[in-house]
Amino acid sequence: MGKRLSKIATRTGDNGSTGLGDGSRISKDSLRIHAIGDVDELNSHLGLLLCEAMPDTLHGELVAIQHDLFDLGGELCIPGYQLIKEEHVLRLDAMLTHYNADLPALTEFILPAGTRAASLAHVCCTVCRRAERSIVALANTETLHEHPRQYVNRLSDLLFVLSRVLNRFGGGGDVLWRHERTQG
Numbered sequence: 644m645g646k647r648l649s650k651i652a653t654r655t656g657d658n659g660s661t662g663l664g665d666g667s668r669i670s671k672d673s674l675r676i677h678a679i680g681d682v683d684e685l686n687s688h689l690g691l692l693l694c695e696a697m698p699d700t701l702h703g704e705l706v707a708i709q710h711d712l713f714d715l716g717g718e719l720c721i722p723g724y725q726l727i728k729e730e731h732v733l734r735l736d737a738m739l740t741h742y743n744a745d746l747p748a749l750t751e752f753i754l755p756a757g758t759r760a761a762s763l764a765h766v767c768c769t770v771c772r773r774a775e776r777s778i779v780a781l782a783n784t785e786t787l788h789e790h791p792r793q794y795v796n797r798l799s800d801l802l803f804v805l806s807r808v809l810n811r812f813g814g815g816g817d818v819l820w821r822h823e824r825t826q827g
Contacts, residue, residue, distance in 0.1 A: 664721035674781040679719045681774035682795075686712040688767045695760035697812060701805070704738060708798065715791055719781075727790045735797035742804050746811075752820040753806075758813035761806040768802035771795055 660668040661676060669675060689709050693702060714726040755765030775795040781787060810816055 664717065664724070667722075674777065674784060675719060675722075678774065678777035678781045679716050681770065681777045682712055682716045682719065685767060685770045685774050686716075688763065688770050692760065692763040692767055695758075695763060695809075697760060697809060701808070707734075711794070715794065718788070718791060719778075722785065725788050725790070727788070727794050729790060732790055732793045732797055735794065735801055739797065739801050739804060742801070742808050746804065746807050749817075751822065754818045754820055755806070756818040757806070757810035757815050760813060761810040761815075764802050764806035764809055768799050768806065771799040771802055775799060 659671050661671050662668050663675070686709055689705055689712070693705055693709075697705075711727065711731055718724050718726040755769075756762055775792065778787070778792050778795060782792060807817055810818075
């Protein structure tokens, strides 16, 4: 893993490049840096979500996901390196099964609304989907391991499910899209 920074303002990026964990430098507008930035943004939004009231178990699971996302950023920062593995994806699959088990079946689309915590989970979900698109775009031009893409795919699904869980935890329910207002 690359060195930890003790000096933040290095001025080495003034020319529009940034350093990767392997010591190489690339343009700050590269697909790799976009993917890293989207994963960082997702992690920041999860940090904001963690400020909200939620079950202790869920809080701990989201903190573990934040650590995974930091590892994912590290993997993206070092070409050819692998930190996110199948067991990370399987852990998200298990969480999806657990949290989805008690939710009512969906018959309508859900609006990104409800409690503040649920709404923040929806924001996390949309940022996660953007991170996934960035990772897919990078994988179309460079060789990447498959697990990072699978991980963010599962995570976006989990964050959607958690928005529903958090609405119920807050005493509410899903905010349904009213399709009938556009008909007739």
